[in-house]
Amino acid sequence: MRETQHVIVQEVGFRDGLQSICRVMCTEAKKKWIAATYDAGVRHMEVTSFVPPKRLPQLADATEIVDFAIRHPDLTVTALAPNLRGAENALKAGVHRIVAPISVSEKHSLANVRKTPDEMIDEFRRMRELRDSDPSWSGTRVVAGLSTVFGCTYQGYIPERDVRDIVDKVIQAGADAIALGDTTGHATPTHVRRLLEMLLPRAEDKVPSLHLHDTRGLALANAVVALDHGIREFDASLAGLGGCPHAPGATGNVATEDLVYLLHSMGFETGIDLEAMLRARDVLAEHLPGEPLYGYISRPGVLHDSLLPLHSSRGLPQ
Template identity: 35%
Template sequence: MTRPLRVKLVEVGPRDGLQNEQQIVPTAIKIELIERLADAGLVAIEATSFVSPRWVPQMADSAEVLRALLASPRRRPAVSYPVLTPNLKGFDAAVEAGAQEVAIFAAASETFSQKNINCSIGESLKRYAAVVDSASALEIKIRGYVSCVVACPYEGAVDPARTAWVARQLYDMGCHEISLGDTIGAGTPTSVQRMIEVCAALVPIERLAGHYHDTYGMAVANVYASLELGMAVFDSSIAGLGGCPYAPGASGNVATEDVVFLLHGLGIETGVDRDKLLAAGEFISLYLGRDYRRRAARNKALALECHSQPGTVQ
């Protein structure tokens, strides 16, 4: 299997990243972040989540965010803003706000499914069938997520066959893309490749995406391992924002900046302007009061320093 020549990145920072923040981020900051990410060339930006604000207060302004983006004079027609809709109520609210693509999520771990959405895997799939039917009737695209594809914080290692079965159920429902999430970042290139191979036997590889957390520093290596199998879609989060409140110990998603650095280094096209991307990462990091210390950002700073010093070895 040859590596792809071009990769699509699905930016999940505004939703999957910010929902894990304790401080409420103002609507205007969320919109500006998403606009900057679009300006940087990202064509799929998960904008928000239509969930109960009682459970996820950070997403209480979901309708306001989506409406503003769709009406923005800066809007680029090629950019999509998928939103998470865990049930019919959330789906209906998303449609009312103008959603043109929605996402649903299941788990490959029974215990995680219970902890995350208070139902079994089978029950969650039945629940989503109604969402998918409604979306299909309105010609709204549906993306599927599978959590704990390699390991679960409660059950340990997850059988790749179980992950593949859940992915196939979502595919058969009508999800155009299935994102395979290493929720606790326990995957290694070997375990991730094994999981992808089993999944790809049931779902076409071009319909699969990698979603890797960086708990053990393996996320970029896992992206590379996935590329070797021909995977051409990856989820990533600006400044590595994220985590999971139902997965103890899970750190942020792989940073978009680091994935772009890898891909461009391999000669793989992304359509992303790295300088604008780094500026977006700095913007949200400054707002959250954090040092912007992504590896790719540090590398750029070091490179600029070296170029400014005469006699520095290049």
């Protein structure tokens, strides 16, 4: 696994970013952002969440957004669904992947989906059964999106055995894949290493992807450790859009452009044109005026000249 040099970067700003800010981005702007992201080479996007519009008016256009996204060739379109009803709507809309948010933290789970982790795993099993009930949905994968894996604003430290138990349960419930979410930016390099060493052998081929937040500035350091352990799939949000309503002062997801710069600098391929990604920030600046845009690499710019020689076939000078 460590030889694989391609890394999947899933843009989640349309969902995680937009749901975390107060204002509503209009549907046309979202489409423009999705198109710009697609043009930059991104082929994995979590575009929305199927939740009651009353709860998240920012994502009330879920069906229309999915309908737009799935018209793009080779684009893997993911949507979040917190319950069976949402999953059904997502399946009907034609998504390729449904992510169910399953908190390891009971308190966070109750606050987020009004269910305990075990109740949410039951709901997840019903989602998987629903998917299996109709052959036309057989291509849709159901993903267990574990949240608060590294800690929780309500509960603090999350015991690793709790994460291990939930991983076992979601595999038993039929998860096609597992994503590990550092929902509130608690993760540290040591924690990432410890958890991956414990979970990867148990998760078999369902290698989890990592969803990192940069609340404490450690997202890229955590990514380096994860890459070292063979993780080849990450969530990220353009300009670090978002944040966490339950973590005051926190910045949001790791910025897509910074993660891509890191990956390219390490010789990984993403299929993403970093300059085009930086231009996509203009869509945010135009349609979310005043919203803080994070990220480092957009300011000093990309250093092509200093990256290339590091990955030349010549190797180290002797």
